[in-house]
Amino acid sequence: MRQSIRVFGVCPAIALVLTACDVRVGDNGVSVGVASGKASDQWVRTYTLQPGGQLEIVSDGGSIDVAGTDGTQIEVRIDREARAGSDELAREALKSVEIAETKSGDGVRVETLGTAGSDGRRGLRRSPVTVRYAVRLPRGAAASFRTQNAGIKLENVRGRLQAATTNGGVTGSGLGGAVSAAVVNGGVQLQLTSVTEPMELSVVNGGIRLELSRETKATVSASAINGGVTVDDALGLTAEAGSPSGPGRVSGTLNGGGPKITLQATNGGVRILAGGAPVEAPRRP
Numbered sequence: 001m002r003q004s005i006r007v008f009g010v011c012p013a014i015a016l017v018l019t020a021c022d023v024r025v026g027d028n029g030v031s032v033g034v035a036s037g038k039a040s041d042q043w044v045r046t047y048t049l050q051p052g053g054q055l056e057i058v059s060d061g062g063s064i065d066v067a068g069t070d071g072t073q074i075e076v077r078i079d080r081e082a083r084a085g086s087d088e089l090a091r092e093a094l095k096s097v098e099i100a101e102t103k104s105g106d107g108v109r110v111e112t113l114g115t116a117g118s119d120g121r122r123g124l125r126r127s128p129v130t131v132r133y134a135v136r137l138p139r140g141a142a143a144s145f146r147t148q149n150a151g152i153k154l155e156n157v158r159g160r161l162q163a164a165t166t167n168g169g170v171t172g173s174g175l176g177g178a179v180s181a182a183v184v185n186g187g188v189q190l191q192l193t194s195v196t197e198p199m200e201l202s203v204v205n206g207g208i209r210l211e212l213s214r215e216t217k218a219t220v221s222a223s224a225i226n227g228g229v230t231v232d233d234a235l236g237l238t239a240e241a242g243s244p245s246g247p248g249r250v251s252g253t254l255n256g257g258g259p260k261i262t263l264q265a266t267n268g269g270v271r272i273l274a275g276g277a278p279v280e281a282p283r284r285p
Contacts, residue, residue, distance in 0.1 A: 039090035040081040043099055047074045047108050049141060054107040054160075059147040060114050062131030068139050068156040068174070075136040076110055082129045090128075097129045107142075140177075151186070160197075169206070187268070191275070192216070200262040207268035210261075213275045217258030220272065223249045227269035234274035 049055065055074055057064055062078075069075075082093035102109040112131050137143055142160040145152050152163045154172030161179045163170045169186035172179075178197035181188050187206040195218045201208050207227065212218070214234055222229045229250045231237045239252040250270075263270050 037084045037086040037088070037090040038082070039084075039087060039094050040079065041094060043078040043080070045076050045101065045110070047076070047103075048072060049074065049107060050105070052106060053142070055135075055137070055141065055143040056107060056109040057133060057135065057143070057145045057147075058109070058111040059131060059133055059145075059150065060112055061149045062112055062133060062147060063150040063152070063168075064133040064135065064145050064147055065153045066135045066137055066143070066145065066155065066157055068158060069136045070139065071136070072138055073136075074108075074138065074141065077134040078110075078112065079132045079134070080129055084128055093128050097131060152181075154190075158193075195259050195261065198260045198262075200264075202264040203268055204266045205268065206265070208263050208265050208270045209273070210263065210271070211273045211275055212254070215255065217255045219253050219257045219260045220263070221251045221260065222263040222270045222272065224265040224268065224270045226267045227265055229263075229270045229272075231272045232274040235272065237272075 047055070055076075057076070078099060080094055080097055082090040084090040084093050096114060098113040100109075100111045100113060102111075114129065114131075135143075135145075137157055137159065139158045144162040144164075146164045147168060148166040149168060150165065151168040152165055152170045154161065154163065154170070154175055156174035157172070158176035160177060161175075163180070164182045165186060166184045167186065168183070170181045170183055170188045171190070173191040175190060175192050176194040176196065179190065179192070179199045179201075181190070181201045183202070183206055184204045185206065186203070187208070188201050188203055189209040190201070191211040193213065195212065195216050201210065208222075212235060214236075216235070220231070220237065222231075225248065228247045231250055231252075235254055237250070237252045237254060239250075263272070
């Protein structure tokens with residue numbers, strides 16, 4: 001059974017005690033201190049995908065940073081770090097996070113699996129382990145990234161990309177190819193250098209900010225429930241005749257049309273901007 005890794009950076013002075021906290025109960029009440037023990041390790045693998053193959057990364061509670069490369073090999077690095085009351089306890093905590101690697105004829109899947117248990121003396125114990133992925137992806141590759149309680153960052157990547165996160169955001173710059181992103185409780189903020197294939201971005205409880213070059217040729221369909229849709233005038237959007245439009249829906253073409261861009265937001269807005277504006281980190285509503 002898969003269990004999620006939950007990472008907490010604050011130690012509450014309540015009955016539910018984290019192993020990464022130093023908690024003492026004395027005559028003067030409860031005191032909470034930061035754990036002094038620490039352990040870390042690093043897992044690194046390289047892969048060469050066959051034509052049509054795909055890389056799949058699944059992280060329960062860890063961030064994923066992806067950078068494009070001109071090489072032919074994929075590199076996946078996983079950094080694990082644990083904090084506890086002592087170095088020995090921290091080393092033991094690292095064992096609660098497993099790394100599963102699956103190779104098949106059409107690709108590679110790498111997944112982190114976290115565990116949470118109980119401590120007979122202290123009660124409930126949650127994993128004090130943080131996980132961070134760093135991926136170097138050749139341009140033109142196909143890849144899927146999924147995480148929760150953390151974000152996904154894409155930099156100078158071109159290919160067939162899928163990104164999904166819950167309680168986090170997806171950010172990216174210098175992107176090209178077919179890009180899709182799905183976020184729950186977070187935002188999507190992307191800057192595209194080109195649009196050569198259809199793309200789809202969807203967000204629940206958050207907004208979408210998409211930056212395009214003024215020369216982009218695309219067909220746009222954007223909608224926002226409980227939010228508005230705005231398009232930079234510099235992009236020269238031409239509204240489609242007979243298509244529904246209004247504060248929460250915009251459809252039209254850029255520079256005569258091209259690959260379709262579909263943007264959908266629930267409880268958030270959609271902004272489509274001309275290139276040149278800085279991309280900020282997504283904010284939760």
